[in-house]
Amino acid sequence: MSRLDKTTGPRPIVRMMVLETDEPHPETKDRKGSFGEILHQHFVKAGEAHDPPLGIETDIRFVIPEKDGRIPKYEEFEDCHALLITGSVYDAHGDDPWILELLELLRKLWLQHPKMHFSGVCFGHQLLCRLLGAEISPAPTGDWELGHSKVSLNEVGKKLFRAEDDHVHLHQMHQDQVVSPPTRETAAELLAGTARGGSEKVEVWGHSDHTAVQGVYIRGRLFTTQAHLAFDEGMVKRQIEMRVESGSIGDLEHADQAAETAHLDHDGELVAAAILRFFHDEDEDIE
Template sequence: MPETPLRIGLLQCGHVHPEVAADLGDYPELFAELLAPHGIELTTFDVDHDQFPTDLEAFDGWVISGSANSAYDDLPWIHRTEDLLRQMITDEIPMVAVCFGHQLLAQAMGSTVAKAADGWGAGVHAYEFLGEPEPWMVPPPSAPVRVIASHQDQVTALPDGAVLLARTDHCPIAAFTLGPTAFAIQPHPEFTAAVSRGLVERRRDRIGAEASDAALASLDQPLDRDLVGGWMAAFLRQAAAVARARP
């Protein structure tokens, strides 16, 4: 029997490079392609253009997207989005925060975000998931999980009460949970190899020639994006059930 659809709001915090998005889709299309097979129906709020939701509890949960901005940029829409994330944590509203979203959640809850000492993370990275798999990790990881990275900033310390889930040598805090209703992950499971290729080619000057060549060479590796997309959906379902059970 098909699972009941979940109505999820997408806080779109930025946009994929327009030349890449024209062919392969922007965040709403990329997340829809990843999550629709798992019964997720998305409604987008373009928060970096001041399109904010008025009722967080009108949806079963939320996904917070990536962005070309830094979490520490002093922009009104970033501060307002931080306020929303703090409200979600306080009210135990389900969320999955991705890349910039992962960083902004950590910052909103008192942690810090900074540029990685060894530069950009780009292309396919292998993430080590730690400890016993969570109940929503079905199937569980049997080896390092390979998904696309695309970031220069990263979380430098866990927020109070967070549980570290995944790491790499480049990114020691690559995923965490915060309470029963928040899951944050640094890489981009919504990105395909083609999206990564398009972004790396257009950011070569920023990423650097050597790191760009390594990233492009990595894109022949198989990706576990469908696995992580399933985890995201399962987490949102579990968290929504927790939220509905509250007195």
């Protein structure tokens, strides 16, 4: 567990807990830190750019028990307003004991902390959609969405990102995907009578040619992204390398082509700013 603070003078503070569900490549960890630390720095930058500037406090918990992590207890979230789940090499549709334990914790938090804001990246996006009853599975074609990718935005997405264009470019690293978004029916009591004026309406904010559900949004409760907002060139290349070496990615030509796009500009800062506004309760007018 670690807690990171970044404040300069009197300013509003956004406090979030990051649940780390994987470790970065050793070279990335030496250079930039853990996934939670990388995300913290990304949100610090978004907080500095916010008007007015926002301070960021991040409580980081590594949750994989077989790698010396621990699922936090429910009581540890008493003062938690914003929760973010990282990406992972694990399958969000898997039945690993720690994944099932985490799902049970998230369910309890969702039901008993109606003001908590939930966000997730890649694995985290898929796991939160699974929590709400969505199906998660590998892409029907069996291929991966890798590297620099174009994500088309609908009107909700354009409002969330305050984007003038109808698309963003983001780094991808996944084969599994959310087959279709959760609904009030699949989520059952989790979306029945959402508290604090939040909406029960589930919105998909964007899609790509590979993945129909690039992110899910529920006003006041949930904002997820399939793409990695904080990946840089080195991280993309090393993550591809790790998956090729493990045998997860078998199409080496596709992997090489994706690695060659890793240097291209992407809109991760735009996504970080949007999630930060969501955590700061600035999404009340988005429908």
